[in-house]
Amino acid sequence: MAKVQIKIPATYMRGGTSKGVFFRLQDLPPAAQQPGAARDALLLRVIGSPDPYGKHTDGMGGATSSTSKTVILSRSQHADHDVDYLFGQVAIDKPFIDWSGNCGNLTAAVGAFAISNGLVDLERIPDNGICTVRIWQANISKTIIAHIPVANGQVVECGDFELDGVTFPAAEVQIEFLDPAEEGDDGAMFPTGNLVDELELPDELVAGGKLKATLINAGIPTIFVNASDIGYTGTELQEAINGDAKALARFELLRAYGAIKMGLIDSLAQAETRQHTPKIAFVAPPASYVASSGKKVSASDIDLLVRALSMGKLHHAMMGTAAVAIATAACIPGTLVNLAAGGGERGQVRFGHPSGTLKVGAEAECHNDQWQVNKVMMSRSARVLMDGTVRVPEDY
Structure with missing residues (x-):
């Protein structure tokens, strides 16, 4: 029997100076809804890695660290948060996804995706103004607050905010990284105890x-x-x-x-x-x-x-x-x-x-x-580039 491709709902988004493929956890195949080899294999195939040619011709990746990224989002399991955000940095030339850290640039797109994809309670979304999205960053167990502009109940993406490294202007997204120090075994921001x-x-x-x-x-x-x-x-x-x-x-x-x-x-x-x-x-x-x-x-x-x-x-x-x-x-x-x-x-x-x-x-x-x-505070911007379904061979 001929092999077929499966379809998975996905959104291709720019966040800051990066872009990646965004998924709702619930939309992934059952085997990929849990961490492990099945999830990694799926996301590698989506991006097109590993690619010995270094081009990502047969996938959604852009063959750079800024464009070989995946995001999985779900309604938060943590009190006082709206969305759980898991980030995977996909290697280009190796069958490897690094789950050890966050992507700060794509963080700018998380709030907008969450609002548009039913991951934020409707009563928290104003008809007009700023929607404050409380993000639990699952890779590093930290809270991030994204301030997303909204008009007529919809995310505003277009605007005149210019971000160096991004070609066109867009709406400004203000981000706050709360208590950003990643605590080691001793809870120190400086793991050696020294500033230098x-x-x-x-x-x-x-x-x-x-x-x-x-x-x-x-x-x-x-x-x-x-x-x-x-x-x-x-x-x-x-x-x-x-x-x-x-x-x-x-x-x-x-x-x-x-x-x-x-x-x-x-x-x-x-x-x-x-x-x-x-x-x-x-x-x-x-x-x-x-x-x-x-x-x-x-x-x-x-x-x-x-x-x-x-x-x-x-x-x-x-x-x-x-x-x-x-x-x-x-x-x-x-x-x-x-x-x-x-x-x-x-x-x-x-x-x-x-x-x-x-x-x-x-x-x-x-x-x-x-x-x-x-x-820590900074401003970024984000925009949906394409949404619909991403396709991968059924035996990914």
């Missing part, structure tokens, strides 16, 4: 075998290093890093050493099974540069420069979760991020990334020499 650590590395990685780093669990586990310490200026665009295989291999090894220092893995080899986290980023004081769009970014318009890698490649803009880490570290005096921004106490920063700039804010306080960040 010194990584011990092979001399071939860094001259002298030592590298300063800020290791932080906020939004997503992130390793921040100084651009100048690794031979960069902080004004680099994608081609300067992604076209250099040796540079990418070096960053991956630096990421692995940082992950060990953070207690996330036990050996360098384990980094291959934890590609989504931690992130690695490099920072520098303000400098003028031309963004990938051709837009001129002036040093006077930003507080610092940040470049971050995701899934082994320099990101074309900035991951939303890494932006949470940047905001958190920037508001804590003494971190490398804070020092690159000029040091001192600050409640917000505007940083330069390859596609332009982004402003983020944070509320932080120190108790008994322990820093706590109550929330």
